[in-house]
Amino acid sequence: LDYQHVQVPFEITLWIMLASLAKIGFHLYNKLPSVVPESCLLIFVGLIMGGIIYGLNDKSPPVMDSDIFFLYLLPPIVLDAGYFMPSRPFFENIGTILLYAVVGTIWNVFGIGFSLYGICQVKAFHLQDVSLLHNLLFGSLIAAVDPVAVLAVFEEIHVNEKLHILVFGESLLNDAVTVVLYKLFRSFCEMPTIKSADVFAGVGKFFVVGLGGVLVGLTFGMTAAFTTRFTKDIRVIEPLFVFLYSYLSYLTAEMFHLSGIVAIIACAMGMKRYVEANISLKSHTTVKYFMKMWSSVSDTLIFIFLGVSTIGENHEWNWPYICFTVIFCLIWRALGVLVLTFFVNRFHVNTITSKDQFIIAYGGLRGAICFSLVFLLPDFHRKKLFIAATTVVILFTVFVQGMTIRPLVDLLAVKRKRESAPTVGEQIHIRFLDHLLAGIEDISGHWGQYYWKDKLEYFNSKYLQKILLREYDQPKSSIVLLYEKLERKHAIELAEAGQLGRAPSHPSLLCSGFLCSNDRTVIIDKKLEDTLNPGVLENIQEILARNLYRIRRTGPAYNRHTLPGETEPVEHAKEILILRHKSL
């Protein structure tokens, strides 16, 4: 038995197997995921596993290594989030998102840090040796909202798009702030004296970290797009480039002490448009599937390890400190959201309602990032206290807030996601509005949102597309892309159903009007009515009956379990017939 030889890969595979089997188990029992979010169940499984290991070995189970978390488990999830991020709502709300992510996080950090320091002053709690700096350090790691936890919970509750993007965008972008503050306070802990110059250096560092991350991400993204331009003859390894470049951008950013999360998101969002135009359809599907698979596995493993690491002797249970930590996290988050939203609503037409505000505050879940950061703390005598507090906060937010957010959303009647099929008509209207508003901004001499968007589009079509796209000679509008996507789906459905009909027998009549049939009705352009007699009409109806164009509903793009376009066609989706007259 040569166990030593295969130990490491064997154990890793076993853990992944356990995670996947646990997932199957939950979904077998249908009712459970709707009441208890998956993340809770996974932590629970982890707790059980941890308990078993502890019982067997009589020592603490293996704690999740921070390196493994940051280098292997976190990137797939963030990549998945960034790649499937709906860019339109993201950029429309970018100001608000950045405000919450940057100012909100700083507010939380200092608020929690100072109030916990205040608690430490109380003699009865025996906490006097926890200095202000330690409290601020703890605050910096516990204040940030975690994207993994938020994603896990919010994708099951389907709130309206704007709310989702606000919470989610914030959880992704606050990484820059967290990285800077955490490293700053950690270095302060080791320095004998702190000068004000160091503080300013910290502020400057924030800009470097954030913008540097974006730059690194965009560089790798553009390189990836450029590479895929030449992959026409080796389609098989196309998906690999997407993953390699994204991962490299993450690692490079981490190497330079920049924000890896921001880098990988910038990379994914930057390259998506060009890569999708260059790679084949099959590669595209492969990329989608692999991303979902990896992020799913990572997600599951993270929560199980969270559960496992909770058991053991790593904790110092000082209940007053722990309880106050939880309370302060809640209070400061609520205050922060209230104050910031007040400012946001002054400048924005589309106000954030108080219901939405409540959900934003309540949805501030903490997760594995805090957990890993606390283990990375330098060893000092109160480290175990912080570990215990972090564990309790995470468990509280995931279990209590995670489980109750769905009934609260129902109770408060928060505006839900609008379920509707993507239609070509809507695309047309949106683009029309875009151009209209850009034109009005040009006329009124105002350099607004649409003006810049227009300029970016112009830059894109003039320079970027020429360099990064393989088939430049066909720049595609979003209207055309959507139409082609729907047509393709339609063609696949026809092929599967074996219903591709014969060519129309009266081609000349069909080229100047348009015909639509629903059951046996016919809609005709008024001018054409005169030229058609009933006999011809009937013939056309017959032809049309063979060719179906069904509008399908698609699920949300950021669902962990399904890919877009895979949900079952809704029974009452109207059947509309269109006749493809490409051959005419």
Add this chain to the structure above:
Amino acid sequence: GSLGAHPPSPLSLPPTVTSEQIEHLHRRFKQLSRDQLTIRKENFDSIPDLEFNPIRGKIIHAFFDKRRNLRQESDGLADEINFEDFLTIMSYFRPIEMNMDEEQLDRFRKEKLKFLFHMYDSDHDGKITLQEYRNVVEELLSGNPHLEKESVRSIADGAMMEAASICVGQMGPDQVYEGITFEDFLKMWQGIDIETKMHVRFLNMETIAHCY
């Protein structure tokens, strides 16, 4: 139809802008008109960025539409517009105010959508016919020179059919769908919150002066 034969009274639809904004727009007006009192169509050619806008023609046309947008008694296109007319058009793009009630919001929304409807409906017969819709799509996609006319038509036809299904749904065997009326148009735009989207940011909410 819902287009109405009478122009709305001055008090019912006040375009509200502040005095600073009026000054800004006035400066811009003077710039465009080269210090004259009125602007003609040719003056819009001096805006360089507008050249690349695919629906440029429709936008400029909207500025000179006498009955619908300028709220005048007569039909047809004006040759020139003064500053007051310019402001009238700009007022369609003002944002919603905080203290608007349901009825005001609804009227606000309809006003904006009517402006859009007039842009789609080029012959002003109250219906967007298939030909007009095709025309809109053609203009929107005019930036893609390699797109075949055939494909553009198919896209417009597909969109028209979607509109038919939304607006009319199940149709009887002899029914004919002539075109998108204003009510249908309202239905089509239900999902898009136009009150918040269709506004130019600098026209903000403070109302110090009323101008009509």
